[in-house]
Amino acid sequence: MPFANPIRQELVRICGKEWVKDDPITLYAYRSDGLTLYTAPPLGVVYPGNTDELVRVVKLFHRELISFLPRGAGTGLSGGAVPREGSAILEMARFKEIHEVDLVNRTITLGPGVVNLRISEHVKPQGYHFVPDPSSQKACTIGGNVSENSGGPHTLKYGVTVNHVLGLEVVLPDGEVVELGGKHHNQPGPDLLGLMIGSEGTFGVVTKIICRLTPNPEKAVTLLGVFDSVRGACDAVSGIIRNGTIPAAMELIDKTVIRAVEAALKPGFPQDAEAVLIVELEDLQDGIEEDAELVERMLQKSGAQDVKRAKDEAERARIWRARKESFGAIGQISPSYYVQDGVIPRSKLPEVIDQIEAIGQKYNLTVANVFHAGDGNLHPLILFDYEDEEQVENTHKVGEEILQVCMGYGGTLSGEHGIGLEKRKLMGELYSETDLANMQTLRAFFNPDGRLNPSKIFPTPSRCAEAKHSPQAIPSESSPVGAGHARDLPADELDRSKLVARKSGIAV
Amino acid sequence: MSNRFAPEHIEEAQDWLRERLSAKQPFALRGANSRFHPQTEAGATDPDRLSTAQLTRTNFFDPEDMVVGVESGMTVASLQTLLAEKSMVLPVNPWFADSAIGSAFACNDIGPNRLNMGGFRDCVIGIEYLNGAGERVHAGGKVVKNVSGYDLCRMLIGSLGGLGVITALNFKVLPQPVAPHGLYGRFPDSTWLQNLAELHSARVPVDWVQALSAGETGRTDWLLGIGFSGNAARRQRIETEIRQIFGAGLQLLADGEPHSEWPFLPGTDRFTGWLPGLRKFWNLPAQHLHLMVLLTTKEALNPMHLEAVRTDQTRIAAHPIGGDLHFFLDAEAAAAQREFIESLKPLLRRAQAKLVLGNAAPEISYADLGEFARPPGYSLVQRLKRHLDPAGVFHAPFYDLL
Numbered sequence: 001m002p003f004a005n006p007i008r009q010e011l012v013r014i015c016g017k018e019w020v021k022d023d024p025i026t027l028y029a030y031r032s033d034g035l036t037l038y039t040a041p042p043l044g045v046v047y048p049g050n051t052d053e054l055v056r057v058v059k060l061f062h063r064e065l066i067s068f069l070p071r072g073a074g075t076g077l078s079g080g081a082v083p084r085e086g087s088a089i090l091e092m093a094r095f096k097e098i099h100e101v102d103l104v105n106r107t108i109t110l111g112p113g114v115v116n117l118r119i120s121e122h123v124k125p126q127g128y129h130f131v132p133d134p135s136s137q138k139a140c141t142i143g144g145n146v147s148e149n150s151g152g153p154h155t156l157k158y159g160v161t162v163n164h165v166l167g168l169e170v171v172l173p174d175g176e177v178v179e180l181g182g183k184h185h186n187q188p189g190p191d192l193l194g195l196m197i198g199s200e201g202t203f204g205v206v207t208k209i210i211c212r213l214t215p216n217p218e219k220a221v222t223l224l225g226v227f228d229s230v231r232g233a234c235d236a237v238s239g240i241i242r243n244g245t246i247p248a249a250m251e252l253i254d255k256t257v258i259r260a261v262e263a264a265l266k267p268g269f270p271q272d273a274e275a276v277l278i279v280e281l282e283d284l285q286d287g288i289e290e291d292a293e294l295v296e297r298m299l300q301k302s303g304a305q306d307v308k309r310a311k312d313e314a315e316r317a318r319i320w321r322a323r324k325e326s327f328g329a330i331g332q333i334s335p336s337y338y339v340q341d342g343v344i345p346r347s348k349l350p351e352v353i354d355q356i357e358a359i360g361q362k363y364n365l366t367v368a369n370v371f372h373a374g375d376g377n378l379h380p381l382i383l384f385d386y387e388d389e390e391q392v393e394n395t396h397k398v399g400e401e402i403l404q405v406c407m408g409y410g411g412t413l414s415g416e417h418g419i420g421l422e423k424r425k426l427m428g429e430l431y432s433e434t435d436l437a438n439m440q441t442l443r444a445f446f447n448p449d450g451r452l453n454p455s456k457i458f459p460t461p462s463r464c465a466e467a468k469h470s471p472q473a474i475p476s477e478s479s480p481v482g483a484g485h486a487r488d489l490p491a492d493e494l495d496r497s498k499l500v501a502r503k504s505g506i507a508v
Numbered sequence: 509m510s511n512r513f514a515p516e517h518i519e520e521a522q523d524w525l526r527e528r529l530s531a532k533q534p535f536a537l538r539g540a541n542s543r544f545h546p547q548t549e550a551g552a553t554d555p556d557r558l559s560t561a562q563l564t565r566t567n568f569f570d571p572e573d574m575v576v577g578v579e580s581g582m583t584v585a586s587l588q589t590l591l592a593e594k595s596m597v598l599p600v601n602p603w604f605a606d607s608a609i610g611s612a613f614a615c616n617d618i619g620p621n622r623l624n625m626g627g628f629r630d631c632v633i634g635i636e637y638l639n640g641a642g643e644r645v646h647a648g649g650k651v652v653k654n655v656s657g658y659d660l661c662r663m664l665i666g667s668l669g670g671l672g673v674i675t676a677l678n679f680k681v682l683p684q685p686v687a688p689h690g691l692y693g694r695f696p697d698s699t700w701l702q703n704l705a706e707l708h709s710a711r712v713p714v715d716w717v718q719a720l721s722a723g724e725t726g727r728t729d730w731l732l733g734i735g736f737s738g739n740a741a742r743r744q745r746i747e748t749e750i751r752q753i754f755g756a757g758l759q760l761l762a763d764g765e766p767h768s769e770w771p772f773l774p775g776t777d778r779f780t781g782w783l784p785g786l787r788k789f790w791n792l793p794a795q796h797l798h799l800m801v802l803l804t805t806k807e808a809l810n811p812m813h814l815e816a817v818r819t820d821q822t823r824i825a826a827h828p829i830g831g832d833l834h835f836f837l838d839a840e841a842a843a844a845q846r847e848f849i850e851s852l853k854p855l856l857r858r859a860q861a862k863l864v865l866g867n868a869a870p871e872i873s874y875a876d877l878g879e880f881a882r883p884p885g886y887s888l889v890q891r892l893k894r895h896l897d898p899a900g901v902f903h904a905p906f907y908d909l910l
Contacts, residue, residue: 102806103709104705104708104709104805104806104809105804105805105806105831106805127711148655149655149659151653155653159626159630160653162629162659162662163626163629163630167884178884178885178887178888179884179885180884180885180888181884182804182860182884183804183806184802184803184804184831184862185618185622185623185627185802185805185830185831185832186616186618186622186627186666186802186831186832187666187802187862187883187884188616188666188802188862188863188864188881188882188883188906189666189667189668189882189883189886189889189906190663190664190665190666190667190668190670190671190889190892191616191629191662191663191664191665191666192663192885192888192889192892194629194659194661194662194663194665195658195659195660195662195663197659197662198655198658198659199658199659215711215713238572241572241574242571242572244595244683244684244686245683246682246683283713283738283742284713284742284745284746285745286741286742286744286745287738287739287740287741287742287743287745288742289741290739290741291739343651343652343653343654344651345570345572345573345575345650345651346572346573346574346652347570347572347573372653375652375653376573376651376652376653377653410649410650410651411649411651412649412651412654412656413656414654414655414656415651415653415654415655416653416655417655418655419655419656419657423656427656427657430656430657431646431647431656431657432646434643434644434645435645435646435647436657438639438643438645438647438660439647439657439658439660441895441896442658442660442663443658444895445891445892445895445896457657457658
């Protein structure tokens with residue numbers, strides 16, 4: 001259902017005709033993010049060009065009781081940018097201006113639509129980079145990173161997005177513009193900046209971001225430990241950390257993924273290995289060899305059959321390309337896959353990896369592993385055939401059981417993908433009712449009518465309702481929406497979306 | 509005279525809070541009672557006090573996972589001692605060693621290594637607190653990466669006791685720095701800032717920088733310390749680069765080695781705060797003024813700011829890399845302290861600086877700091893306070909500024 005005519009006309013007056021879209025192709029394109037299991041067409045898509053236009057659009061939506069959500073590049077993997085309840089989408093792609101680079105303060109001020117990798121490319125000539133480097137960094141935007149508090153391989157040493165953002169300009173759901181933080185590293189009072197980051201687009205729409213810049217390392221040494229068991233590689237992770245060394249990154253890839261990336265990208269990983277552990281050290285040139293030799297010895301002591309070292313920058317780039325594009329490479333060996341994101345205490349890696357394998361075997365599904373081993377941040381890839389209904393069903397069961405194991409070991413549901421639609425029903429198992437109610441109190445403060453990105457993060461009674469409801473409609477889940485604007489999502493439409501998503505071969 | 513209650517168990521604190529909630533009776537939070545607590549206006553007094561000083565248990569410490577969880581009344585020094593037994597450290601060095609960790613967290617204290625090693629935002633992973641309904645709330649957890657739900661942990665950093673009673677905190681910790689050393693030297697004036705700007709521009713990876721104005725009245729020179737760590741080759745390289753910029757007159761000391769002019773070197777103090785040593789070094793009276801000035805690194809590297817402040821009565825501790833200056837006034841009279849604060853305001857306004865009171869005469873209040881006590885988005889902060897504390901029991905004058 002497109003925008004009602006009066007609304008459409010006003011949106012066009014604010015943004016211009018070409019920046020208001022509600023044609024079927026646009027609605028189809030924006031029906032999901034990177035997790036295509038959850039799909040729903042938006043009411044329409046608006047592309048504001050600046051904060052002033054965005055504020056006017058938000059005020060219009062507020063006045064007309066239209067639910068809405070911001071969207072970056074749509075690479076999210078938790079369904080956080082799916083327009084539930086017939087929400088309109090605020091596409092932030094036009095906010096791609098880099099306003100200022102300030103090398104003394106080591107900051108860059110930019111719009112939320114700037115692609116993550118573009119930030120580091122922009123300041124590379126000056127010798128700086130932006131640390132958070134999610135695998136999707138060629139496409140994902142900094143606005144999305146802020147929304148999800150994204151990480152990446154190099155967050156082991158340097159931290160995630162919240163550790164690299166100093167200031168935000170945010171438009172609240174009623175159109176009020178607030179500034180949080182700035183170029184200062186500290187401000188008096190509670191850290192609302194830290195609270196806003198990772199709120200998954202449910203508190204406000206970020207329109208400007210001040211990011212920290214980090215000096216490029218003078219030298220990086222990339223080691224590849226080759227292991228005959230995943231458990232051995234996990235043991236090496238703990239050994240290195242126990243020794244007091246904090247590498248910039250420690251990434252584990254198992255044999256299934258090794259096979260896939262070798263077929264797709266040929267990084268030169270040994271195909272008979274059960275696992276490889278990428279360990280990267282970054283520092284001054286002076287002294288790094290000593291640290292690298294220490295890590296090499298630790299890898300060998302932990303049972304590595306071989307320890308290779310990237311000879312030059314080209315070889316290092318090949319290794320990292322293989323790691324960052326490993327999800328996509330899975331397409332070489334499986335019609336589809338479902339990527340999970342859970343976190344456990346790092347020392348529990350060997351036990352948990354064994355349990356994950358057992359869960360896969362129980363359901364006769366292959367679970368591949370490629371993950372941020374240093375952080376204990378797992379990304380099990382559940383391989384399945386989208387044509388096989390039983391496999392699809394079992395895939396969900398495997399994913400859920402893996403997360404149960406993570407929680408059982410004192411871990412958590414997500415390290416960097418967010419909760420979104422995907423994991424909200426498990427939030428009640430991670431947190432008590434009191435804990436969740438307190439989070440919802442925060443949502444009620446920033447987003448009192450619940451019209452900004454509804455139905456995300458929190459479990460709702462609708463989970464039961466979905467099962468019990470008539471097949472005609474899935475009910476609205478949060479506050480009432482405006483008459484004639486938002487609507488319930490017909491269940492048959494959801495089913496068709498799922499089918500299309502499956503056929504697309506993307507992560508379902 | 510206000511009453512003080514120091515429960516030994518969190519349940520007792522919760523019961524006490526519920527009584528206050530039902531009576532709508534405000535109370536103030538205290539940790540180890542090591543801090544100055546400004547009021548909104550001069551003459552205002554604290555209501556009853558809830559102290560976390562006896563909540564000092566260790567909930568867990570897993571060196572293998574580099575995580576620790578403690579009750580909020582444990583002092584910063586005790587926490588660092590606990591971690592040091594396993595050669596680990598909380599990489600935040602708040603100024604007040606004898607503060608409760610919950611208090612340091614609620615005040616968002618930082619130290620000379622803020623830019624290089626981070627602050628509480630960079631290491632908190634979990635929290636337990638009592639909210640404005642008297643409920644015991646948990647957020648975050650025990651793992652180092654976590655985006656499951658809203659980050660209530662970080663919301664309470666710097667909350668100054670106004671949004672809830674912090675009862676326990678979980679942190680990500682780090683191995684202790686390898687072979688920490690420092691280069692120390694005396695400089696006749698603040699031209700060392702130009703050298704420091706050059707060092708910053710050269711991206712030399714130092715751990716901390718601290719400059720202290722001389723301790724004797726009438727002197728205008730500075731003691732500068734620059735810390736770094738790592739294996740021998742790394743340290744040698746950093747030392748060479750520092751000497752190339754600052755000259756050869758610096759003295760190299762390993763952490764813990766004595767220095768003739770610097771009576772409180774790093775070592776243990778590096779992660780528990782220099783403040784007690786500084787107060788002694790400068791022989792500051794009990795009710796001296798201590799202003800923490802928060803500004804950008806660029807502004808903090810401007811020598812004019814330091815020169816404009818220096819008088820016979822002022823003492824300065826500067827951490828320019830990271831934008832953190834500490835101005836001390838060797839005077840106990842409130843009138844002199846007010847006059848000093850007023851004299852700073854044009855400078856602070858130009859530098860877009862913010863102020864936090866570390867110590868002062870009892871008559872000094874937030875009203876004296878004016879706009880400089882308020883962060884960006886302050887109106888939102890005030891509304892959030894009313895939302896989370898509808899009964900208004902968490903007495904925290906910071907939220908009542910005009």
